[in-house]
Amino acid sequence: MSTPLATTRPTRISLAVRDSSTMLRRNLLHVRRYPSMTLNLLLTPVILLLLFVYIFGGVMSAGIGGGADRSEYLAYLVPGILMLTIGGTTIGSAVSVAMDMTEGIIARFRTLAIHRQSVLIGHVVGSVLQCVMSVVLVGAVAVAIGFRATDATALEWIAAAGLLALISLALTWIAVGMGLSSPNAEAASNNALPLMILPFLSSAFVPVDAMPRWFQPIAEYQPFTPAIETLRGLLLGTEIGHNGWLAAAWCLALAALGYVWSKSLFNRDPK
Amino acid sequence: MASSVMPTPRRMAAGDSGSAAISVVGLRKSYGDKTVLDGIDLRIPAGSVFALLGPNGAGKTTAVKILSTLITADGGQAQVAGRDLSADPQAVRAAIGVTGQFSAVDGLITGEENMLLMADLHHLPKREGRRVTAELLERFDLTEAAKKPASTYSGGMKRRLDIAMTLVGDPRIIFLDEPTTGLDPRSRHNMWQIIRELVSDGVTVFLTTQYLEEADELADRIAVLNDGKIAAEGTAEELKRLIPGGHVRLRFSDPATYENAATALRETQRDDEALILQVPSDGSQRELRSLLDWLDATGIEADELTVHTPDLDDVFFALTGGAGVPHQTKEDVR
Numbered sequence: 001m002s003t004p005l006a007t008t009r010p011t012r013i014s015l016a017v018r019d020s021s022t023m024l025r026r027n028l029l030h031v032r033r034y035p036s037m038t039l040n041l042l043l044t045p046v047i048l049l050l051l052f053v054y055i056f057g058g059v060m061s062a063g064i065g066g067g068a069d070r071s072e073y074l075a076y077l078v079p080g081i082l083m084l085t086i087g088g089t090t091i092g093s094a095v096s097v098a099m100d101m102t103e104g105i106i107a108r109f110r111t112l113a114i115h116r117q118s119v120l121i122g123h124v125v126g127s128v129l130q131c132v133m134s135v136v137l138v139g140a141v142a143v144a145i146g147f148r149a150t151d152a153t154a155l156e157w158i159a160a161a162g163l164l165a166l167i168s169l170a171l172t173w174i175a176v177g178m179g180l181s182s183p184n185a186e187a188a189s190n191n192a193l194p195l196m197i198l199p200f201l202s203s204a205f206v207p208v209d210a211m212p213r214w215f216q217p218i219a220e221y222q223p224f225t226p227a228i229e230t231l232r233g234l235l236l237g238t239e240i241g242h243n244g245w246l247a248a249a250w251c252l253a254l255a256a257l258g259y260v261w262s263k264s265l266f267n268r269d270p271k
Numbered sequence: 272m273a274s275s276v277m278p279t280p281r282r283m284a285a286g287d288s289g290s291a292a293i294s295v296v297g298l299r300k301s302y303g304d305k306t307v308l309d310g311i312d313l314r315i316p317a318g319s320v321f322a323l324l325g326p327n328g329a330g331k332t333t334a335v336k337i338l339s340t341l342i343t344a345d346g347g348q349a350q351v352a353g354r355d356l357s358a359d360p361q362a363v364r365a366a367i368g369v370t371g372q373f374s375a376v377d378g379l380i381t382g383e384e385n386m387l388l389m390a391d392l393h394h395l396p397k398r399e400g401r402r403v404t405a406e407l408l409e410r411f412d413l414t415e416a417a418k419k420p421a422s423t424y425s426g427g428m429k430r431r432l433d434i435a436m437t438l439v440g441d442p443r444i445i446f447l448d449e450p451t452t453g454l455d456p457r458s459r460h461n462m463w464q465i466i467r468e469l470v471s472d473g474v475t476v477f478l479t480t481q482y483l484e485e486a487d488e489l490a491d492r493i494a495v496l497n498d499g500k501i502a503a504e505g506t507a508e509e510l511k512r513l514i515p516g517g518h519v520r521l522r523f524s525d526p527a528t529y530e531n532a533a534t535a536l537r538e539t540q541r542d543d544e545a546l547i548l549q550v551p552s553d554g555s556q557r558e559l560r561s562l563l564d565w566l567d568a569t570g571i572e573a574d575e576l577t578v579h580t581p582d583l584d585d586v587f588f589a590l591t592g593g594a595g596v597p598h599q600t601k602e603d604v605r
Contacts (some may be wrong), residue, residue: 015394022391030379037441102373108436111339114392194514269342 004253016115024234030096030132038130040090044196045085045138052077053145054207064207071146077253079231080144080204083224085138086131086168087195093127094195097179098188107270120262124172131168149235163247167227170251171195173258180265207241222251277417281396292317292475293338294442298347300333307333307500315492317443320466320476324483324491326591330481335448338477339369352444365573368442372449374429375436382413382432386420389439389571405436427458431480433466445469447478451485463488487601491534496589497566502590504509510586517580519562521573532571554578 027161031038032235052073061073100106100123109119143156152160154222175192181186201215202208208216220227226246295313299306307330317464325331336342338351339358347357352366363576383404384555390400408414411431416424421432426427430450437445450466451459469476480486485500486506494504501512521544523529532548533541540549552558559578566573579585 018394019392023390025391026380026388029384033379072532103377104371104373105372105377107341107371108369109392110341110377111364111367112392112440113361190351 001048004134006173008112012115016118016121019115019118019122019124023118024125025122026097027047027122027126030127037092037096038089038134041088042134043136045081045134046141048084049077049081049138050145050223063210074142074145074147076151076232077205078139079235080199080202080224080228082135082138082141082164082231083167083202083228084196084199084204084236086130086164086171087136087224089131089134090127090171091192092130093123094175094179095184095185095186096178097123098182099185101180102184106227110270116265117266120176120266123176124169127172127175128165128168131172132165135164135168135179135204142249150238152235160231163230163234163251165225166221166248166251166255167223170223170254170258171245171253173262177258177261197233198222198230203228206249209249223247223254226250276528277425283315290317291315292319293321293349293477295349296347297486298332298334298337298349299345300342301345306499308344311499313494313498313500313501313504315477316475317475317557318426318470319491320470320489320495321476322486323477323479323496324418324481324486324493324587325479325496325576329586329591330499331447331481331496332497335369335371335446335477336480338368338475339446341365341369357410360540364552366442367441367444367446368431368437369446370437370448370450374433376421376432378431379420381418382421382424383408384400385432386439389436393440395439408436411435412497414539427461430454430458431465434462438469442474444475444477447476449479449481451480451482459485462571483584495587497591503586513589517550517554517578518549518585519554519559520575520577520579521550522546522575522577523548524574528571528573532566532573535569535571548573549579552578554580 004180009232031202046066053070057070057073060071060077064076097120100119106119110116175195178191179188182191201219202222203219204224208225211219226243229238229243230240230247232238232245285336286542286595291314293313293315295581297310297312298308299310300308310331311334313321317596320477323331324449333342337344338349338356340363343357351363354362354366356363376382377388380388385402386408387400390403395403408417412432413428413432413435416428421429423434434447434450445449447466451462454462463485466476466478478485478489491505492504492506493510495502505513518540521532523532526546529546529548533539536548538551542548549564552562
């Protein structure tokens with residue numbers, strides 16, 4: 001009893017890890033049983049990729065000063081599409097959290113002697129894994145239609161993967177908060193829409209310089225633009241500059257904000 | 272009461288609070304302007320079945336939610352399994368099992384997966400978890416449906432799975448919030464049997480119900496909750512004694528006659544749909560004769576007249592409807 005910290009600390013952490021991985025297994029089971037939602041969310045980025053490359057590709061390619069064969073615009077577009085994939089996947093997370101919170105089993109979890117946040121952590125880890133999987137699948141489509149990042153070193157690949165994972169984590173925590181604050185699945189899907197809209201207002205499709213002057217600050221000072229510029233730099237060797245730090249700072253700040261927000265929402269008395 | 276004769280205060284303390292599974296003093300909860308629980312006191316001995324009885328909206332579910340750590344009270348003190356509810360909710364959680372009013376099963380996964388999930392959350396070793404799962408599925412007659420998604424289960428099956436999940440951690444105190452609401456008669460009797468088996472294992476059961484029959488059938492002690500207050504508490508017998516007599520039931524077939532009788536007899540319980548009036552009466556010859564004389568004198572003719580000795584229904588209506596019966600406090604019962 002005299003050294004409670006020394007004895008309770010490790011068990012608290014191992015309890016958190018154990019319960020969170022149990023919750024993660026539950027969420028993965030849901031995804032495996034009902035894959036249609038995950039697949040639906042994948043459809044949007046793939047369609048946008050094909051649309052912008054094959055339908056608008058000629059104009060877009062000329063717009064960024066590329067050649068007529070669209071390959072340069074494809075290279076420009078892919079990092080943004082990957083970010084948009086993550087944004088779309090996290091909307092799914094917001095919806096599934098909101099749906100889950102209406103289930104009676106959440107009340108049961110609250111009356112168990114388990115790590116309280118494990119329900120949320122299970123959702124977050126599950127969602128990050130889903131993001132990674134989605135990015136790999138959409139990336140594979142991009143490669144199939146001619147995207148190449150052969151100049152990138154192994155270290156740059158690792159950094160790119162890390163950045164994508166970090167962005168997934170940050171957006172997922174925000175999405176979980178959005179899901180918790182929504183009364184039902186429909187509301188969650190509406191509330192989480194900015195996660196999908198923001199990439200359109202970033203440098204994902206066209207360079208910020210090419211946008212109207214009044215709009216440029218909006219595109220510049222939001223999380224997606226530095227993240228996309230950093231990813232471009234890592235994969236294609238374009239100038240990263242201060243975007244790397246900006247992206248990392250955005251991610252950490254959003255993850256921390258989302259975590260604190262979600263935790264306080266979840267700790268409120270349920271209705 | 273015995274404290275003055277007890278030689279050692281320690282034994283007194285052990286005898287008084289040591290055997291209480293749940294003790295509550297002055298529990299309060301309100302949502303905005305609406306007071307849901309207005310200072311309730313409860314003391315539930317370990318190993319007993321306690322029924323909290325009340326009409327819809329009386330605050331039963333709120334009481335269960337507070338005592339099972341789901342929501343926090345605004346005031347009052349509560350100890351569950353010897354642990355303070357507000358100071359150490361996690362220790363309370365380790366001792367309790369809860370089956371809420373609305374099915375607390377994960378509909379997207381199978382019954383067996385639900386059970387294994389609970390085993391994992393109770394940190395049972397893998398083999399132990401599988402053993403407990405198989406055992407409980409068998410006990411609750413769910414083995415056949417074990418591999419089907421829980422969302423495909425019938426109401427009774429869901430409720431059984433719900434209770435089976437509650438039992439995974441071998442809780443010493445079980446909360447059942449309206450365990451038979453919405454079940455067909457057969458499932459209800461199954462559920463009663465399940466609850467009786469729980470008690471024979473030495474578990475304390477705190478159940479809420481709006482069915483008097485159910486409380487009478489299962490509970491050692493019953494508290495009637497009305498408007499956020501405990502209107503009466505005691506055994507079924509003690510509660511029945513609260514009502515001095517039974518009632519005379521007058522059934523009519525003609526609505527006009529029914530209306531006349533209803534306005535003439537003031538202290539009655541009306542059932543406008545069935546055209547039935549209940550007149551409080553102790554069932555004695557004298558009271559019955561005076562009622563009959565009075566009916567003759569006013570020219571009211573009932574189609575059927577039956578005399579009822581008191582049952583919990585009378586207690587319930589008297590306490591929650593307030594029809595001519597003085598409000599009893601639990602001191603009168605004890």
